[in-house]
């Protein structure tokens with residue numbers, strides 16, 4: 001698949017990540033960092049705010065859809081990471097966390113660590129365990145962050161430092177914060193997003209970094 005943008009140390013694909021993985025062009029990487037789309041959040045927020053009454057059967061069906069959605073891409077992501085040494089870092093809201101944890105369990109991909117930003121998202125790490133001091137630095141950065149949709153540079157930098165050398169992949173790359181953090185660390189990066197505006201923003205952010 002032809003990248004939307006390509007330089008020696010960066011490739012950006014304007015596509016669904018499932019399609020990029022399926023075509024086999026993206027290389028296996030050392031690190032995957034991603035903030036997946038907030039699929040199904042509208043329903044979850046409607047229940048939380050009381051706009052939709054809680055219904056057990058409907059809720060179970062919603063969780064089933066969410067798990068099926070994770071199952072579409074999580075196994076593919078695992079295959080993109082160096083088996084012995086690689087690490088994956090996935091942001092998940094409290095609403096998504098059960099579906100992520102359950103899907104990971106079903107595909108036998110153990111969660112290594114999980115950090116929580118107060119009243120906000122969790123950051124879950126898979127793959128090779130992280131040395132204690134680097135893990136503590138990630139935890140501190142997460143605890144100090146407010147975790148808006150655009151991930152904070154301090155959090156991404158701590159994750160990249162804890163991941164070791166090698167290429168970094170973000171399959172739901174949005175505005176490109178992951179790519180920029182990789183560039184700051186002198187590492188090659190691959191970003192994928194199905195949204196044209198996100199891809200354009202990624203190029204701008206990467207060139208400006």
Ligand SMILES: C[S@@+](CC[C@H](N)C(=O)[O-])C[C@H]1O[C@@H](n2cnc3c(N)ncnc32)[C@H](O)[C@@H]1O
Pocket residue numbers: 015016017018035036037038149150151171172173174175176177192193194195198
């Ligand atoms: C939560 S946002 C990422 C936000 C990111 N942290 C940032 O700093 O901008 C998720 C992104 O995933 C993209 N997306 C959704 N489904 C996708 C898919 N199947 N493949 C690739 N990108 C997808 C959306 O266009 C969106 O930009």
